[in-house]
Amino acid sequence: MxxxxxxxxxxxxxxxxxxxxxxxxxxxxxxxxxxxxxxxxxxxxxxxxxxxxxxxxxxxxxxxxxxxxxxxxxxxxxxxxxxxxxxxxxxxxxxxxxxxxxxxxxWSRGHASASIIAPYDQPLVITALGGSVATPIKGIQAPIVRFESLEELTLASPGRIEGKIVFIDHKTERHKDGNGYGVTVGGRSKGAVEAAKKGAVAIVIRSIGTNHDRMAHTGMMRYEEDVPKIPAAAMSIPDAELINDMLKRDPNIVMSLNMTSENLGxxxxxxxxxxxxxxxxxxxxxxxxxxxxxxxxxxxxxxxxxxxxxxxxxxxxxxxxxxxxxxxxxxxxxxxxxxxxxxxxxxxxxxxxxxxxxxxxxxxxxxxxxxxxxxxxxxxxxxxxxxxxxxxxxxxxxxxxxxxxxxxxxxxxxxxxxxxxxxxxxxxxxxxxxxxxxxxxxxxxxxxxxxxxxxxxxxxxxxxxxxxxxxxxxxxxx
The missing domain is CATH 3.40.630.10 (Zn peptidases)
Incomplete structure (x- = not known):
């Protein structure tokens, strides 16, 4: 004893x-x-x-x-x-x-930058998701379309998405065992495929994280054969909130996105x-x-x-x-x-x-x-x-x-x-x-x-x- x-x-x-x-x-x-x-x-x-x-x-x-x-x-x-x-x-x-x-x-991360160019001019903090392709050299400028979750994106009509940048705004809840991650991570790993199937030109997600620092969370994403490969990035959580506040004022938000990431075999x-x-x-x-x-x-x-x-x-x-x-x-x-x-x-x-x-x-x-x-x-x-x-x-x-x-x-x-x-x-x-x-x-x-x-x-x-x-x-x- x-x-x-x-x-x-x-x-x-x-x-x-x-x-x-x-x-x-x-x-x-x-x-x-x-x-x-x-x-x-x-x-x-x-x-x-x-x-x-x-x-x-x-x-x-x-x-x-x-x-x-x-x-x-x-x-x-x-x-x-x-x-x-x-x-x-x-x-x-x-x-x-x-x-x-x-x-x-x-894979090489390269450089990633983004900003809102209309109707408000604001820089964003983003990072490329692992495995993402690059944007064209001159970048992409397109309207954004917001979804609460991967599930909402999956159910959306292509007419809402074609030619736009998809924004998945799924918040990750804080839990002792980390199970909030499992709820939201699908948007990171599968979002590019679902968005591309409906004609999106890129996807940017709210970072899969629980902090309020202005830094983005990276992580792996996936492509599928026979589905176009579109650029995929994550933005910081404060920037996701910034876009939400913009959307309350004007639904027509235009983003500029430039990424130079590259798959190296x-x-x-x-x-x-x-x-x-x-x-x-x-x-x-x-x-x-x-x-x-x-x-x-x-x-x-x-x-x-x-x-x-x-x-x-x-x-x-x-x-x-x-x-x-x-x-x-x-x-x-x-x-x-x-x-x-x-x-x-x-x-x-x-x-x-x-x-x-x-x-x-x-x-x-x-x-x-x-x-x-x-x-x-x-x-x-x-x-x-x-x-x-x-x-x-x-x-x-x-x-x-x-x-x-x-x-x-x-x-x-x-x-x-x-x-x-x-x-x-x-x-x-x-x-x-x-x-x-x-x-x-x-x-x-x-x-x-x-x-x-x-x-x-x-x-x-x-x-x-x-x-x-x-x-x-x-x-x-x-």
């Missing part, structure tokens, strides 16, 4: 520093919750305590953002990030460090991988991942430098144990997540023959806010056992959640391939203030919250590496 008392007090102190409210399981265990008190669980608590007292994760993300910075897939900076990761992981002493090539789309990047070799089941894998690439506007600190730091620091703590866990802990730093989960899909294809040996996978890709809950996606018959296995995480303020986890973007295809996953859910209340903007910089990371993430990931990874639970009994019995 002495061990648990010490850890519980530490957890409460840590949560107070992070501004979190302690859960009931942090102060007084719920009657139905029996915390795992095995030797493995005690070791996991000791690892978590080391994580809370360590600056390793912050040092990693500082190094990445300062020494490499923005690292758009398919660019020289992307390869610089790969070289940085290979050297960093070797110097940290992992048992294995290697990389696997991935073919990725290459296919380039080679790499998934970078490090391993802590398991002691008795080395061919079985606990995967913890993040993506190494970033957009090119900020320095990629929260998206996803933080994730790179969290999973790497967690694995380093396990690497330094005097006795390695049973299973191999594999860190995967994925390539080209931002441009379509390219590294995640490539990993699943390249490792198809060993996916049955992947015990569980999880990815950190939601900034550096404190982890407040762990969800699983395992066989229903194993769910309560999996929760009990990691129940000591509740002593550090992490609640036991549901069995409907996605695992994170680059591992989201894993459940469909039979691999169990977990989601260590972070507080993303302010994540979409900075997401895909020039404001994604190191100062947005709270070192204490980052350390709390490492504590959660190291407990999860270690306990899964030691687990005796069959997380997919149906798959294993085939």
């Amino acid at each position: 002495k061990n648990y008392t010490h850890v519980s007090l530490t957890a409460l102190f840590t949560m107070a520093l992070l501004g979190c409210q302690p859960t009931s399981s942090s102060v007084q265990k719920k009657p139905e919750l029996v915390i795992n008190n095995s030797q493995d669980a005690i070791i996991s608590q000791q690892l978590a305590q080391k994580a809370l007292n360590s600056n390793v994760a912050y040092d990693i993300v500082e190094s990445l953002t300062v020494e490499v910075g923005p690292r758009l897939a398919g660019t020289d900076k992307d390869i610089m990030a790969v070289d940085w990761a290979m050297e960093k992981l070797w110097l940290m002493g992992f048992d294995k460090v290697y990389k696997e090539s991935v073919q990725v789309p290459a 296919i380039a080679t990047s790499y998934n970078v991988i490090a391993e802590v070799t398991g002691s008795s089941k080395p061919d079985e894998i606990v995967l913890i991942g993040a993506h190494l690439d970033s957009w090119d506007e900020g320095t990629g600190a929260i998206d996803d430098g933080a994730g790179v730091a969290i999973v790497t620091a967690a694995a380093k703590l396990i690497q330094d144990l005097p006795q390695k866990p049973a299973r191999t802990v594999r860190v995967v730093l994925y390539a080209a997540e931002e441009v379509g989960l390219v590294g995640g899909k490539a990993y699943a294809a390249q490792h198809a023959d060993e996916l049955d040996k992947h015990y569980i996978a999880a990815e950190s890709d939601f900034g550096a806010g404190p982890i407040y809950q762990i969800d699983f996606n395992v066989a229903p018959s194993s769910f309560s056992q999996a929760q009990h296995q990691v129940s000591a995480m509740t002593l550090f303020g992490v609640a036991l959640g549901t069995n409907d986890a996605s695992g994170g973007p680059d591992v989201s295809m894993m459940p469909g391939l039979g691999v169990p996953v977990a989601s260590l859910k972070q507080d993303g209340t302010d994540y979409f203030d900075y997401h895909h903007t020039p404001n994604d910089t190191l100062d947005k990371i709270d070192p204490k919250a980052l350390a709390q993430n490492v504590a959660a990931y190291v407990q999860f990874a270690y306990m899964m590496a030691q687990s005796e639970i069959d997380l997919r009994p149906l798959a294993s019995s085939k």
Whole structure:
């Protein structure tokens, strides 16, 4: 009991520093919750305590953002990030460090500018959406037509749209779990196709974000074969509000848009991988991942430098144990997540023959806010056992959640391939203030919250590496 008392007090102190409210399981265990008190669980608590007292994760993300910075897939900076990761992981002493090539789309942002030229003369702050084509050299000058959402655009008649610039004005709501993003992001990814089908000459969306800074949020968009490719951009949220105020005065608003973005074909990047070799089941894998690439506007600190730091620091703590866990802990730093989960899909294809040996996978890709809950996606018959296995995480303020986890973007295809996953859910209340903007910089990371993430990931990874639970009994019995 002495061990648990010490850890519980530490957890409460840590949560107070992070501004979190302690859960009931942090102060007084719920009657139905029996915390795992095995030797493995005690070791996991000791690892978590080391994580809370360590600056390793912050040092990693500082190094990445300062020494490499923005690292758009398919660019020289992307390869610089790969070289940085290979050297960093070797110097940290992992048992294995290697990389696997991935073919990725290459694209140049170029220059983007826009303004309202009638009936009011006002400049706008915009940015090209990833993958967009350019405007003609002299730009585009056309009336705008506003839609509340992608759905409204889809239902509109072509007569309203032909020859115009579509403006999707869908506001993103702020939520702790970030689910407002899922509601609005379709306008970014699919809007150009739907607008072009109806004769639009370009599309500009309200940024998919929750901030009120005058900077635009980029992000990937998609074209379809046999549909004309039109330029696609995002404008800052204050500029979207400015246009709304103009439309109240005059419905005939004319925009000038000029973009020089360019698709550059296919380039080679790499998934970078490090391993802590398991002691008795080395061919079985606990995967913890993040993506190494970033957009090119900020320095990629929260998206996803933080994730790179969290999973790497967690694995380093396990690497330094005097006795390695049973299973191999594999860190995967994925390539080209931002441009379509390219590294995640490539990993699943390249490792198809060993996916049955992947015990569980999880990815950190939601900034550096404190982890407040762990969800699983395992066989229903194993769910309560999996929760009990990691129940000591509740002593550090992490609640036991549901069995409907996605695992994170680059591992989201894993459940469909039979691999169990977990989601260590972070507080993303302010994540979409900075997401895909020039404001994604190191100062947005709270070192204490980052350390709390490492504590959660190291407990999860270690306990899964030691687990005796069959997380997919149906798959294993085939």
